[in-house]
Amino acid sequence: MSIKKNGVTRRKVLKGASAGLITAGVAPSIFVKGAWAQDFRNDPKGGDVVLGFNVPQTGPYSDEGADELRAYTLAVKHLNGEGDGGMLNTMQPSNLKGNGILGQKVTYVTGDTQTKSDAARDSARRMIERDGALIITGGSSSGVAVAVQALCQEMGTIFMAGLTHSNDTTGKDKKRYGFRHFFNAYMSGAALAPVLNAEYGSDRRAYHLTADYNWGWTQQESIQNATEALGWETEKNVLTPVGAGDFSQYITPILNSGADVVILNHYGKDMVNSLTQAIQFGLKDRQANGKNIEIVVPLFSRLMAQGAGENIKGILGTANWNWSLQNDGSKAFVKSFGAEYGFPPSMAAHTCYVQTLLYADACERAGTLYPPEVIKALEGHKFDGMGNGATEYRAEDHQCFKDVLVVRGNQNPTSQFDLLEVVQEVPRSQVEYDAKIFGGELGPYEVS
Amino acid sequence: MFNIPKKDAITFVLFAIVVLTMPIWLAPLGASYPGLLQKFAIYALLAVGYNILFGLTGYLSFGHAAFLGVGSYAAVWSFKLLSMNPVLALVFAIFFSGLFALAIGFISLRRSGIYFSILTLAFAQMSYKLAYSVLSPITHGENGLQLTLQDPRAIDMMFIERGSSLPTSSLFGIPMNGYAGFYFCAVILLIGFFIAQKITSSPFGMMLKGIKSNEDRMNYTGFNTKPYMLTAFVISGIYAGVAGGLLSITDPLAGAERMQWTASGELVLMTILGGVGTLVGPVIGAWIIKYFENIFSAFNESVLHNFFAFLPDNFESIVVLISSKFVGEGWHLTLGLMFVLVVVFLPGGIMEGVRRISARFSNRKDPSKGEEVIDPENLPKPDLKKGE
Incomplete structure (x- = not known):
């Protein structure tokens, strides 16, 4: 060991010096990297609009996650003017022209939530911090939705919830940057x-x-x-x-x-x-x-x-929805989903598809991608033709209000997908409630 | 207090360089963004702490995730009740995880070998189930413990007005959720690494190694091994608690699944993958697993198509079809294969591979100095001797 002694000390000095130099060199560039404050996070500035699809690809809800991802890729196609357009043709009012969002092409990145809050937040952060995602959307569990929604509020990134049914998501844990189309308990x-x-x-x-x-x-x-x-x-x-x-x-x-x-x-x-x-x-x-x-x-x-x-x-x-519904929006969606994948979509797929279109439409109406303006465009927005009849995004809690389906397991299914029959479409007025009963606070529009 | 053997000092300096320059060298690997960098530093700290128990004493704890969870909850509660100061949160995390480790260690260490592992596993699962449902008033169950606008934050409120948005943890006004958060975690990791080095080379560390090679013999020579074991267990639990606290500092939400047995299992995997008993090995293992989880899982087919675009079309789609099974949702598969390969061919983990390669290189370069490089102390030792 003693033979090495001299060499070691010299090397140590060199290493120490270079470490100092490198850290000195790195430090300033790191602080510059964080200086995005002037405009908003992940402004594409004319480039592609990146959407972040955060769905469970592994774990107990991976079936739902796979179906959600199918719906998202379909939505991106339709937004970019490919395919038959799906619900773009039935949505009312619609400002979508099939030329992306505000004329910019739509692309996407994906992440695996594993139906774990930590993993979901990790992958959401990756999509926001590294891949430049403008929104995060998806998920198949309320715990994950609440966790990711809180992260998105901090980051100033809009979160369009996927399948989440707990009252908390738009109740006591509601957030200004979180929106839910799905119904609740x-x-x-x-x-x-x-x-x-x-x-x-x-x-x-x-x-x-x-x-x-x-x-x-x-x-x-x-x-x-x-x-x-x-x-x-x-x-x-x-x-x-x-x-x-x-x-x-x-x-x-x-x-x-x-x-x-x-x-x-x-x-x-x-x-x-x-x-x-x-x-x-x-x-x-x-x-x-x-x-x-x-x-x-x-x-x-x-x-x-x-x-x-x-x-x-x-x-x-x-x-929330079933593919056997006979309104224009549902028929258009089932048709293009079926043509693409060969089987009808699940309700998780439906809500995710609708959420993507609603976000894109809100950007068009706001005329900008700047999140606070997009949020204002979504709040209180009334629309139709998306499969659930007349629907409103309530401004007070960012919960969609629409008719709810009461369904029954089909006694005589005609196909392997024809498993639910709709017993009644319960009108919106019957399921509406005061936003105050669950408490919670939306928080600010502007986050630094 | 700060003098350590020269060899350790070199390791420490090299390690510090590698950790602090992570934002640079991870950039080409697609992993240089604050979220993942913080996780790299935090899980490295967790693995270093775990190694003090598993690596030095050979006691395989299957419940370390519980301490991680306790640390996170303690830190978030300190944010909620007192202040957004990260140092105070760490103090809380250390105190509660230490206390918790003391209680669990006191009971679990009455047994050794597989029984000890099962006991720790049982305690961790118990904590997880409690946090998930029964203790929901404290942990907020499935939704996770979060900051709210109405939190008391008693100390902060004495100095600043209540803002309209949620506060972030900050040290001297530097927010802890970006690159600054990474450097904060990195500094704590380096401190933790240094302490682990000190422990390993101290008489106390020798005692722990003695327990690993033969606990009975230690007892017969007149040492009461129990207090040593308990100390090691608590220290290692505190490391996990600090890691949990850092998780909350960089991202203030604590969820129950942090305590699940899969999280403890992951920690064991990290340590074995990297090399049990080595200081750097568990860290490398932690980085590899976190890299796979975050980067590999994000490759989808369109990424693969871009990657293999240079190949002829037909051939490309076949290659994409095959490789897509191993990335994206198949990342577990790749990790599993890699784990099997490492365990079969490099029982000492990745560090054994590194040693073999470096030994071969230095032999070839200068055969006369060959004997010197092969240091009997560093040769792979057959691990998991417990229960012999």
């Missing part, structure tokens, strides 16, 4: 309760199984309030861990509880498992209080119905 409750009442009668006792996290709680609370207002009683609410897999220990007590309606506040694979097991335990064939026991799944989608197979038949729930 409150609306599910308000839309579903009267239908349940009409189908099953007003003298019912409900037993809730609820996924033990924020979304589950807000949905359970909303459904309980809505059904109790119509005279139902709530027997019990049991919280189940997320991703439990085996729900038998939660289902057996229901049989002797005296309840005659079982409400499963589960989503995704949890819902597929709990519903399948509830049916295997023969809940649907039994009676309580002289009435048939009924099962209700307040939120479900076609992708979940595919997972649940036969078991979904006859089950009532709500959905």
Whole structure:
């Protein structure tokens, strides 16, 4: 070792000196890099408009994420004037000309949320800080939506939420830079309760199984309030861990509880498992209080119905949109999505597609990409022809208000995609609520 | 206090250069943006701290993510209740993660080997489940703990007016969410690295290595190994707590999934991938995994088409088709393959590869000095001896 001694010290001195030089050289350029304050972050200045698609590509909701990504790429095509234009032709009012956004070509970058808040924020930051994304959009979970929305508020980047159903997203955690087109748990409750009442009668006792996290709680609370207002009683609410897999220990007590309606506040694979097991335990064939026991799944989608197979038949729930709707907007979207991929879109795909178009249209109306102006153009905007009938982006909480679908698992499906039948399109007036009931604050337009 | 062996000093200086120049040398790799740079520094610190436990004593903790989570929550609560000052947040993170590590360590260290691992895993999963649902008033469950406009921020409010937008953590007026945040994390990482070097070369470090090679023998010679183990466990837990605190400082939101077992598992992967028991190895492992997670996962087909555009059309689409399975959502697959290759061919991790290459090079250059380079102390040691 001692032979090396001299060489080592000399080298050490050189290394130390060069380290000092390099850091001295780097430091100023780093502070310059942060100096974007004058105009807004990621101003393309005439170049391509970059959209950031942040969807779960791995993890429990990767099916939804894949479908969202399909919808986004389709939306980008339509915005750039490729393909058949989809909802660009049915949207009213529309300022989109199929020449990109404000005449600038639209491109996109993608990221994987993994349905984890940290991972989602990491990939959103990458798209904003490195790839120059002007907006972030997508996601298939409320936790992620709330987390990314908060990040976007800090960054001054608009966030167009994907699939998120919790009341918190546009309730107590709402943000000036966050917008949600999807409906929420409150609306599910308000839309579903009267239908349940009409189908099953007003003298019912409900037993809730609820996924033990924020979304589950807000949905359970909303459904309980809505059904109790119509005279139902709530027997019990049991919280189940997320991703439990085996729900038998939660289902057996229901049989002797005296309840005659079982409400499963589960989503995704949890819902597929709990519903399948509830049916295997023969809940649907039994009676309580002289009435048939009924099962209700307040939120479900076609992708979940595919997972649940036969078991979904006859089950009532709500959905944001279904491809079987016969209005112009839905038909145009299903047609171009089907032509591109060979199967109909899910409701997650629909909401993401619509969000992208709404953002682009708001930029056209504002005449700029400057986020505060785009936000003002979106707030209070009324539009139609996007598949849900007349819709309004409420200015107070950035929540879209539109008709809500009450759906039922199709008894006689004509194809593998024809799994849900629309029971009723509950009008907007019935699901509307005061923005103040959930609290929260939007925050400022300008962020530094 | 600040004198360390010459070899360590060189390592430290080189390491400092590499860390501080990251914004430059990561630029061609597409990873030079504040968000990822901060993560590189923070997870490196986490891995360095984990190595004090796993690398020196051989005790495989499967629950370090819990301390990471506790640190993050403590830091965010310090922001909410007291001040946006990052130093104060770190103090909170250190205190609570240390306390938590003491409690978990005290119980878990009653067993060794696989039982210890399972105990730590159980505690971490318990903390995760608690944070996710039962403790929601403190952790805000799935939504994550965030700053709000109405937070008390008692100390800050004495000096400044309540603004209309959410505050960011700042040190002497420099906000901690951009490049400055990276340099803050980098400095903490360097301090942490230095302390780890000191521990490794200290008598206490020797004691820990003794425990790794044979705990029973240590006991028979009259040492009570338990206090040493507990100290190592708490130190390493504090490192994780500091890392968690830094995560909150650079991005003030703490989510429960930071505590999930996958997060602990990732940490074990980082350490093994880089090289257990080496100081630099876990850091390299952390960087590789974070790079894969953030950059590799973002390659989509259009990126690949651009990348392979020079190939003839038909051939190109085949190449893109095959390679697309390994990037984007397939990044786990690539990482897994790489992990298998490293474990099979380089049991000492990437650092063993580095050593083999450097040994070969110096042999070839100057065969007369060959013996000197092969340092018996640095030869790959068979790890995980516990339970023999």
